[in-house]
Amino acid sequence: MNIEWEIVIGLEIHAQLATRSKIFSGSATAYGAPPNVQANLVDLGYPGVLPVLNREAVRMAVRFGLAIGATIARRSIFARKNYFYPDLPKGYQISQYERPIVEDGTVDIVLDDGAHKTIGVTRAHLEEDAGKSLHEGLGAHSGIDLNRAGTPLLEIVSEPDMRSAREAIAYMKKIHTLVRYLEICDGNMQEGSFRCDANVSVRHKGRHEFGTRCEIKNLNSFRFV
Amino acid sequence: MTLTRREVEDIAHLARLQITEQELPVYAGNLSRILEFVEQLSAAGTEGIEPMAHPLPNQVQPLRDDAVTETDHRDRYQGNAPVVEAGLYLVPKVIE
Numbered sequence: 001m002n003i004e005w006e007i008v009i010g011l012e013i014h015a016q017l018a019t020r021s022k023i024f025s026g027s028a029t030a031y032g033a034p035p036n037v038q039a040n041l042v043d044l045g046y047p048g049v050l051p052v053l054n055r056e057a058v059r060m061a062v063r064f065g066l067a068i069g070a071t072i073a074r075r076s077i078f079a080r081k082n083y084f085y086p087d088l089p090k091g092y093q094i095s096q097y098e099r100p101i102v103e104d105g106t107v108d109i110v111l112d113d114g115a116h117k118t119i120g121v122t123r124a125h126l127e128e129d130a131g132k133s134l135h136e137g138l139g140a141h142s143g144i145d146l147n148r149a150g151t152p153l154l155e156i157v158s159e160p161d162m163r164s165a166r167e168a169i170a171y172m173k174k175i176h177t178l179v180r181y182l183e184i185c186d187g188n189m190q191e192g193s194f195r196c197d198a199n200v201s202v203r204h205k206g207r208h209e210f211g212t213r214c215e216i217k218n219l220n221s222f223r224f225v
Numbered sequence: 226m227t228l229t230r231r232e233v234e235d236i237a238h239l240a241r242l243q244i245t246e247q248e249l250p251v252y253a254g255n256l257s258r259i260l261e262f263v264e265q266l267s268a269a270g271t272e273g274i275e276p277m278a279h280p281l282p283n284q285v286q287p288l289r290d291d292a293v294t295e296t297d298h299r300d301r302y303q304g305n306a307p308v309v310e311a312g313l314y315l316v317p318k319v320i321e
Contacts (some may be wrong), residue, residue: 019291026294035312037297044302056291086316134313135320142320143313 004205009168009198010160013175014153015185016129016193017060023128023152024051024094031191039131039146045089053078057152060184061101061126064154067182068121070105078126086144087131095155100125107158107178109170119171120159127153148192154184160199160210172196195219226260228253 022029025042042049065072077099080092102124109117131146156175162168176194179185187194196219201211228236233253237244244252278284299312308315 021289021291021293026289026292028293028295036299036303036314037312038295039302040295040298041302052289053286054291055288058288086314086319133319135318138310138313138315138318140318141308141310141315142318143310143315145313 005202006163006205008160008201008203008210009162009165011158011162011168011172012197012199013156013172014195015156015179015187017057017152017154017184018186019054019056019060019152021054022150023054023057023126025150027150029151031193033147035143035145036147039149043089043146043150045091051094054152057126058101060182061124061154063182063184064124064156064179065102065105067178068102068105068107070102070121070124073099073101073103075099076101085130086142087133087146087149089131089146089149093128093130095127096125107171107174109167109174111170112166117167119161119167122157122159124154124156127155129153160201168198226264227257228260
């Protein structure tokens with residue numbers, strides 16, 4: 001019996017928002033500064049600091065939501081995502097779980113043969129980026145640079161609507177163009193301001209349930225997708 | 226909820242606080258009483274009640290203007306760190 005398989009792909013894109021300062025503190029977000037000169041006490045996670053939300057980050061997220069015809073939450077919630085890693089000083093990342101700021105949008109992609117396909121965007125939410133770990137050249141140590149910690153991110157989650165790598169690339173390029181057009185992100189993949197994780201599973205063609213999903217993180221070029 | 230001596234030692238270690246032998250039972254007692262006090266909240270019926278994000282009615286999240294307000298105080302902040310090299314915080318290597 002010949003079984004035809006199809007691939008099911010969803011993409012999670014993290015776009016660094018092009019604000020001057022971080023999402024919860026007044027530190028600069030400029031790329032390429034010497035290590036840890038753009039990390040203040042809020043970014044370092046000192047006890048007693050108060051994160052205060054950047055107005056422009058909110059406006060940028062809303063702009064994106066409007067551009068994809070999504071619902072903008074009038075009331076949205078920030079939550080703590082707890083995990084331990086040296087580049088996460090607080091031991092949690094401030095992110096959004098329930099009630100993200102943007103929900104239920106769509107994006108139109110054009111495939112190589114000229115066909116159009118609508119890809120659903122489940123949600124987009126605001127969160128903070130973590131710092132950077134350097135593992136080379138420090139012997140038995142890793143070096144932590146927290147300049148990036150607290151940079152605003154917009155996490156854009158698609159529906160698992162893509163059925164080929166080509167469709168995934170078309171979607172990723174569309175989002176890439178969109179965030180640059182909206183001037184909310186510079187889309188610089190080499191500098192890490194536009195990052196993509198793929199969620200991939202396979203199932204028998206014609207079936208509606210999903211197979212076991214596998215997540216591939218940090219695809220930093222269209223080619224790797 | 227009563228904390229055991231061992232639990233108090235573990236918590237002190239995590240918080241990087243040094244507690245003497247004599248202080249241990251005092252802390253165990255105080256912390257346990259505080260936790261029991263807070264446990265009373267579980268007795269309150271909160272079915273169907275919207276969580277209150279702020280005590281003042283209609284208060285919204287204060288927002289910050291997008292401006293850089295922090296300058297470089299790296300040397301002061303790194304004064305607390307156990308190991309620093311070339312401006313980086315050094316930690317035990319976390320990957321192979």
